[in-house]
Amino acid sequence: MYVTAEHALSAPATDANAVVQELRDRAEILDALYRFGLGQDLKDKALFASAFAADAELDFRPAAAKWGAKPPLMSGRDTIVTTILAMFTGRVDTTHQVTNTRITIDGDTARLTALVEAQHLLIADSTTHALLKNPYDVDLVRDGDRWVIRRLRIDNTWYTGDPTAIFGN
Template sequence: MYGIDEHAVSARADDGDAVVRELRDRVEILDALHRFALGQDLKDAALFASAFAADAELDFRPAASRWGGRPPVMAGRDTIVTTILASFTGRIDTTHQVTNARIAIDGDTARLTALVEAQHLLTADHGTFALLKNPYDVELVRDGERWLIRRMRIANTWYTGDPATIFGA
């Protein structure tokens, strides 16, 4: 589930072209998660949508179960974008920070694990908030020169604040 390899780059150091290709892939893979995060923070539907494959799935159930939430698995890029942005725009201000990324590439598929700290505040009252520390487990597919999220599972390590008010119970 989580990336625990003992090294970052698998290409042989004496094969410069392979190292450059792998490093480019790794940057593009991480960029998919950054597009996901910043697209939400800016409420930018095009940027947010650019992170996902058309048949993407987003599973927030493991995180939400920590505070009694029972969201459905979101299926399809358009559903994910519409559902999340519609529930946040004009109501919730967000900031996301991505760290501890680990990547495993297997041809045209990849696995990314990362920790994401997500701050959510009611737009009308920043005193009502939920700060979440979430491990992400992400499966990606190659799309030309970029990578897209096919499946994302979001768990929760800890939170503070009132996530039930932000996300619903």
């Protein structure tokens, strides 16, 4: 599942232009994942939507299977944005922290793996919360000067708390 290349950059160190382009791409690739997390945390529809390609897929099924939930595979940027924000807005506060990012780039496509810690806290009852440590496997595509998520698969290494803080009862 993880990107395990032995070097961060693939551009030759002697090719300054290629190095600069790859560093820019890597920053934009990371930014797509940051827009995904912060868009949820702020309940910012435009920011959240900017993380996805129009034909994106979000697969939370592997993570949810750990506690017996069966969410659908979400397909299409509009479906993903509407579903996630409707599930959280006014009901759940979230925070997302991203770490251990690894990236490979192949032309106009890229793959990113990361660990994401996601906190979900019910607004009406702060004693109901769920904290998850999730490996993310992300396929991205170039969209002009930025990168967007085409496919995001979220697994779960561990969780603590009450998963109803995420999906409800």
